[in-house]
Amino acid sequence: MTFYRLAAANVRSMWRRFVGLVALLAIAVAVCVTAFAVSGRAQEAADRRVQEGTANRSVTVERLTGRHGAKPLTGTAVRRLADIRHVASVQPRAQVSFGYKGPGAPGALLYATTARPALKPPVTRSVRSGLFPLRPGEIVLPERAQGNDLSALLGKKITVQTTHAEGAGQGRGAAAHIRVVGLFQPSWQLDGPDAAYADDTTVVRWAAAKAGVPADQYVRTVGYDRITVVADSADHVGKVLHSVQAKGYSAASLQQEMTALPGVLKLIRATGRILLVVLGLLALIGALVVTGALARQRVREIGILKAVGFRTRSVLAMLITEMAVVGACGAALGAALGAAGAAATAAGLRDRPDLGPYLADRIPLPGATALCGVLLLTIAVTVLGAYLPAHRAARLPPADAVREW
Amino acid sequence: MTPVNPLPQPPEARAVHKSFALRDHRVDVLRGADLCPAPGRITALVGHSGSGKTTLLQILGLLLPPDSGSVRIEERDVWQLSDNERADLRRRRIGFVFQTANLLPQHSALRNVALPRPGDAHHARRAARELLDRVGLAGRADHRPGELSAGEQQRVALARALVNGAGTVLADEPTGNLDADNERRMLRLFRETADEGRAVLLVTHSPAVADVADTVLSVTDGRVIPEPHNSPSPEARP
Ligand SMILES: Nc1ncnc2c1ncn2[C@@H]1O[C@H](COP(=O)(O)OP(=O)(O)OP(=O)(O)O)[C@@H](O)[C@H]1O
Ligand SMILES: [Mg+2]
Numbered sequence: 001m002t003f004y005r006l007a008a009a010n011v012r013s014m015w016r017r018f019v020g021l022v023a024l025l026a027i028a029v030a031v032c033v034t035a036f037a038v039s040g041r042a043q044e045a046a047d048r049r050v051q052e053g054t055a056n057r058s059v060t061v062e063r064l065t066g067r068h069g070a071k072p073l074t075g076t077a078v079r080r081l082a083d084i085r086h087v088a089s090v091q092p093r094a095q096v097s098f099g100y101k102g103p104g105a106p107g108a109l110l111y112a113t114t115a116r117p118a119l120k121p122p123v124t125r126s127v128r129s130g131l132f133p134l135r136p137g138e139i140v141l142p143e144r145a146q147g148n149d150l151s152a153l154l155g156k157k158i159t160v161q162t163t164h165a166e167g168a169g170q171g172r173g174a175a176a177h178i179r180v181v182g183l184f185q186p187s188w189q190l191d192g193p194d195a196a197y198a199d200d201t202t203v204v205r206w207a208a209a210k211a212g213v214p215a216d217q218y219v220r221t222v223g224y225d226r227i228t229v230v231a232d233s234a235d236h237v238g239k240v241l242h243s244v245q246a247k248g249y250s251a252a253s254l255q256q257e258m259t260a261l262p263g264v265l266k267l268i269r270a271t272g273r274i275l276l277v278v279l280g281l282l283a284l285i286g287a288l289v290v291t292g293a294l295a296r297q298r299v300r301e302i303g304i305l306k307a308v309g310f311r312t313r314s315v316l317a318m319l320i321t322e323m324a325v326v327g328a329c330g331a332a333l334g335a336a337l338g339a340a341g342a343a344a345t346a347a348g349l350r351d352r353p354d355l356g357p358y359l360a361d362r363i364p365l366p367g368a369t370a371l372c373g374v375l376l377l378t379i380a381v382t383v384l385g386a387y388l389p390a391h392r393a394a395r396l397p398p399a400d401a402v403r404e405w
Numbered sequence: 406m407t408p409v410n411p412l413p414q415p416p417e418a419r420a421v422h423k424s425f426a427l428r429d430h431r432v433d434v435l436r437g438a439d440l441c442p443a444p445g446r447i448t449a450l451v452g453h454s455g456s457g458k459t460t461l462l463q464i465l466g467l468l469l470p471p472d473s474g475s476v477r478i479e480e481r482d483v484w485q486l487s488d489n490e491r492a493d494l495r496r497r498r499i500g501f502v503f504q505t506a507n508l509l510p511q512h513s514a515l516r517n518v519a520l521p522r523p524g525d526a527h528h529a530r531r532a533a534r535e536l537l538d539r540v541g542l543a544g545r546a547d548h549r550p551g552e553l554s555a556g557e558q559q560r561v562a563l564a565r566a567l568v569n570g571a572g573t574v575l576a577d578e579p580t581g582n583l584d585a586d587n588e589r590r591m592l593r594l595f596r597e598t599a600d601e602g603r604a605v606l607l608v609t610h611s612p613a614v615a616d617v618a619d620t621v622l623s624v625t626d627g628r629v630i631p632e633p634h635n636s637p638s639p640e641a642r643p
Contacts, residue, residue, distance in 0.1 A: 001519060001529065005526060006520075301509055304507050304509060306495075307468055307495065307501055307507070308495065308496065308520055308521035309494075309521050309569075310496075311488070312492070397468060397470055398468040398469075399463040402503065
């Protein structure tokens with residue numbers, strides 16, 4: 001009989017003995033494939049978001065109140081900034097304080113802020129999806145502020161206190177009505193700790209009243225308090241920042257403030273990789289031990305084959321063929337399970353607002369090269385694990401080998 | 406007596422020494438044993454238990470290297486040959502039956518018998534079936550060793566030893582587990598095999614087997630001597 005016929009017959013008649021090994025390999029491969037697929041995909045998305053996300057591409061221009069010669073951030077300033085090369089968009093912000101007091105809320109001083117598309121707050125609950133841009137008379141509040149739980153206000157029309165200027169440095173309170181259409185996480189403090197987001201018209205109207213200027217002249221005279229300039233790519237942020245400062249504005253980039261972030265990401269990624277490698281190594285050692293044990297169970301069989309005239313090379317080829325088949329089955333099964341696991345994980349996480357965006361668009365499958373690599377590695381492990389004990393057995397005189405149990 | 410067919414010469418053991426180291430002491434099993442089974446004859450090898458019959462048979466069957474002395478086939482010392490050449494000699498020249506059957510447990514009787522047969526699978530199966538028929542196991546071809554009795558396993562092992570038409574058949578107590586009827590049947594088979602011109606060497610404790618043998622030799626004190634109680638034909642002596 002030829003060695004490959006014998007190997008095929010062995011796999012057919014001894015599959016029960018191989019089931020454990022196939023299961024071990026399949027689970028190890030499946031876990032690795034799932035982990036790599038999900039984390040790799042999320043990593044990629046996270047990198048892209050952090051790198052090319054608007055936050056990382058934005059330059060913040062501040063109004064320096066009270067400093068001599070400081071340029072106001074008027075409509076003209078917005079237009080001038082928009083003309084700078086590599087600027088994708090310019091998003092001005094106005095902010096004005098207002099007070100709220102009501103049932104369950106002893107009193108809070110908040111800042112009505114215009115919402116910029118580039119830096120939308122993380123909304124937790126809202127009356128409708130696609131909240132932004134806000135419609136006139138709408139506001140999005142933090143869930144909590146200054147010890148007040150504001151979450152009960154969602155969907156309600158509330159009365160707030162704004163300020164009307166009355167001569168220099170004087171003002172009186174005035175009531176205004178506004179509808180709460182959403183709530184956001186209070187940990188979002190990009191616009192200060194007590195920001196609330198209202199539609200542009202409302203914010204400008206309140207700010208103009210407080211400053212004592214007509215609403216239609218506010219932007220031209222007092223101007224915005226902050227402008228966010230978004231560069232067209234992360235690489236151009238430096239240039240844009242330079243140009244903005246050259247035009248006499250006080251500006252800083254978020255990129256400068258986030259220099260620590262990539263390091264953290266790298267650390268997280270490295271930790272993940274190390275865990276995966278350790279897992280892979282454990283699986284590898286397990287597979288080596290199991291295949292080695294399987295081969296050692298067959299020393300007697302090796303002796304018999306040699307006694308009836310099989311050459312050492314044929315005996316080893318037979319065992320290697322069997323192990324390669326078993327390894328390939330384990331890897332294939334594992335890859336299929338891993339792909340299913342990755343798809344299931346992605347489906348499970350897709351609905352979560354914090355993770356969903358990173359897994360959204362497609363079922364994350366590892367590439368053909370990675371799959372081939374896994375297949376070859378698995379086969380190599382099973383073959384190697386079997387080869388050493390089998391080789392030793394095949395080198396024994398057949399009489400000694402058949403004596404082994 | 407000249408063989409019917411000019412079959413290749415059987416292996417010949419000359420001045421074979423073999424000892425085993427067992428923890429702190431050494432067992433000198435063979436001390437200058439000579440043995441050459443004659444073509445066309447049945448040679449019986451007797452001796453008390455532990456005298457070294459199995460050891461000598463395995464050395465003659467190229468399954469165990471001697472410490473000193475030689476095993477020769479056509480004047481070539483087989484332990485000077487390569488591992489591959491020895492494997493080929495075992496396949497083509499020698500049919501070996503172990504004291505315990507040593508079949509592959511995962512395969513049917515038929516596949517076990519066909520195992521040493523090279524080339525076309527169909528022919529191998531036909532030859533194997535024929536031999537199973539001759540050892541009286543035609544109906545058990547598809548059974549695995551675990552489903553066969555010890556005597557049946559031994560007969561499958563004998564069929565395997567004969568499947569390549571080797572010129573030398575070495576069998577270690579082939580009738581040890583058989584009833585009188587089956588023993589006679591096996592002996593008839595050995596006789597037919599010898600009549601084809603092959604050399605048959607049987608290790609045995611059975612008087613019936615020794616009776617049919619043309620030559621009876623005994624392993625005594627590590628050497629092979631003619632068995633005094635039988636009447637060996639002088640030309641069959643090693
Ligand atoms: N691999 C081995 N290691 C150690 N001792 C061995 C080995 N093989 C055989 N022996 C010893 O060699 C001696 C001869 O063994 P062998 O099997 O050749 O005897 P035997 O004549 O076939 O006996 P039996 O009739 O009981 O089968 C025994 O004492 C045995 O213990
Ligand atoms: Mg014995």
